Amino acid sequence: MAQPDLAATASKQIEEMKKAGGYPTGPALERLALHIAHAFKARKQEVAILRLSADGRALSFVYPHKLAQVGEIPLNAVHSLAARTIRDKRGEVVNNFPGYKHPTVFESVNLSDEEKAAPIQKIVSAPMLVEGKVVGVIEVSRKGKRGQPIGLDFGPRDLAELLNLGVILGKFLMTLPRAPSAPAKDAEP
Numbered sequence: 001m002a003q004p005d006l007a008a009t010a011s012k013q014i015e016e017m018k019k020a021g022g023y024p025t026g027p028a029l030e031r032l033a034l035h036i037a038h039a040f041k042a043r044k045q046e047v048a049i050l051r052l053s054a055d056g057r058a059l060s061f062v063y064p065h066k067l068a069q070v071g072e073i074p075l076n077a078v079h080s081l082a083a084r085t086i087r088d089k090r091g092e093v094v095n096n097f098p099g100y101k102h103p104t105v106f107e108s109v110n111l112s113d114e115e116k117a118a119p120i121q122k123i124v125s126a127p128m129l130v131e132g133k134v135v136g137v138i139e140v141s142r143k144g145k146r147g148q149p150i151g152l153d154f155g156p157r158d159l160a161e162l163l164n165l166g167v168i169l170g171k172f173l174m175t176l177p178r179a180p181s182a183p184a185k186d187a188e189p
Helices: 006-020 024-040 064-069 081-088 154-175
Strands: 047-054 060-064 093-094 120-130 134-143
Touching: 006 024, 006 154, 024 047, 024 060, 024 134, 024 154, 047 154, 060 064, 060 081, 060 134, 081 093, 081 120, 081 134, 093 154, 120 154, 134 154
Parallel strands: none
Antiparallel strands: 047 060, 047 134, 093 120, 120 134
């Protein structure tokens, strides 16, 4: 279950990004992802923030940065959990993700130099709803090779917490300009 201060801390981090103006820097998004990951007892590379395209036909990654360069997820992708989350305007918990038919292209990307890509085993996916309109998706997963300890199952409370965070984050995404070709990199604080 997520920690009670998730929404408050995320709101504070989002306000800091708003004050900075423009598209959020890589380190700012990393700090937000790290906080979300910590609240769900996950790692930052197990957090995904996706934004609906201006034409409403695809999702693109805001975070992780490397996945933004891989490509978009078309909303008509039948087996994409993120696309279904947008289409149905509802969240979902899948604690046996290998048994869920889904595209694996994004799972095969190494997100850090220290750790090789691993398949998603468990995932919670929530739409970012703002005034009834879906603007994106936020997901937290647990990745690992079969047989490795993966962590606790996600539950209804995790989904509720992610839905709440989705409202906060969605309002911010609506104000952002479209991403530059590569997010700006600042020095770590």
